[in-house]
Amino acid sequence: MAISTQPTEGRWSSRWLFVLAAAGSAVGLGNIWKFPYIAGENGGGAFVLIYLVCVAFVGAPIMISEVLLGRKGRASPINVMRSLARQAGASARWSFVGWMGVLAGILILSYYAVIAGWALNYVWLTASGTFNAASAQVATSTFDQLQQDPVQMVAWHSLFILITIWIVARGVSRGLETAIRWFMPLLFVLLLVLLGYSASSGGFAQGWAFMFDFNWDVVGPETWLIAMGQAFFTLSLGMGTMMAYGAYVPDDSNIGSTVLTIVALDTFVAVAAGLAIFPLVFVNGLEVGQGPGLMFVTLPLAFGQLPMGAVFGTVFFVLVSFAAITSAISLTEPAIAFVVEEYNAQRSRVAISLGVFCWLLGLGTVFSFNIWADAKPLFGLNFFELVDQLSQNIMLPLGGLLIALFAVWVLPQNIVREQLEVRSDGVMLLWRIVGGIVAPLGVAAVFVYTLLPLFTG
Ligand code: TRP
Secondary structure, three states, X not given: OOOOOOOOOOOOOOHHHHHHHHHHHHOOHHHHHHHHHHHHHOOOHHHHHHHHHHHHHHHHHHHHHHHHHHHHHOOOHHXXXXXXXXXXXXXXXXXXXHHHHHHHHHHHHHHHHHHHHHHHHHHHHXXXXXXXXXXXXXXXXXXXXXHHOHHHHHHHHHHHHHHHHHHHHOOHHHHHHHHHHHHHHHHXXXXXXXHHHHHOOOOHHHHHHHXXXXXXXXXXXXXXXXXXXXXXXXXXXXXXXXXXXXXXXXXXXXXXXXXXXXXXXXXXXXXXXXXXXXXXXXXXXOOOOOOOHHHXXXXXXXXXXXXXXXXXXXXHHHHHHHHHHHHHHHHHHHHHHHHHHHHOOOHHHHHHHHHHHHHHHHHHHHHHOOOOOOOOOEOOEOHHHHHHHHHHHHHHHHHHHHHHHXXXXXXXXXXXXXXXXXOOHHHHHHHHHHHHHHHHHHHHHHHHHHHHHHHHO
């Protein structure tokens, strides 16, 4: 295979566009759908605090590593790892990290599009008044019916993939930047509108207490595992997304402060989503520990009981859809950038091929909710669960672990100094301890804990 280390030409038009693009990648279903339900199932405040610790000590250093490698290598993750490993006199096999990332991106997008498809469907359902004064039974059966109907699910899944691929095909500046410029500000406005709505609903104090009152009793080792997994997923780490986006960062932006801004934005959205959702749930006397159905059953039910609920409910699902789209486009970037630079291929063609492939793979997830629900080929998991666990619990942590180790222990430290603009030795030492020891150990611990049960049953 030809080794092309041609530096990429693409650049974000400013440091702010990179911040928005990376935040667009980070902020997605992970923040709005997953974070609130996981927090809800894991006791609220205790989980939130542990999650913040994971974000600070594991998430942030890994994101810094990804962005600095991407900007230094200025290529797709596979070629970045290969060329930087060579430069450092290490094995070119480090490019394995890039390959695994490409695969993880494809796997994640395949089911991400299915769940994002539900959100698209819910824009329509809420807007048309399905949940107005609806009973709990109506809310539950609406969600069940959608999951039982492969044709409907495939239709929404297809629509989501189409939108994503259309944007991706248009390229970094015409496609990604344009979408990001529109969607991200809108997303923040919609979120603030919803926060205001929820603050005036009467359940705010209770929602606030649930999110921030700390209770050690509900904390166990699994709480740490779940929080760490969530930190990886929500920050888009471990598969080269941030490396691919980092390759387009202008030379004069400071990586440290940029990453901190991105992490802060992502955390803000997750916490704000919780604060928007829980008060509505409490004020209607509903349960917060409903799992994945929190956003698709409990919340529509809550909106349905509230004044102007159909309007704000629609706003909410539009917000979720935008957030999901800017994340989905980022899942494709490592793969697309690689094929384009390696084979000089036309971006739109590569995007379409990838879209078709992810769409096909996504059918497996669609069917896991209905016609294949009982097919459990491996480890007692169905297709969706397998793809989800393999990508999230194995590939992302492994990728993140290797990336941090590479950046701290393999890459020559003068490169790190130059990329991060670090002058003081104390800061360098701190970076090596947190990025090279604390973060990898944290990931390794989680890794072992999640893998053990697979083998010991
Ligand atoms: N972070 C996104 C979310 O929270 C999902 C996502 C986008 C992602 N790109 C990623 C997750 C790369 C892991 C790796 O919904």
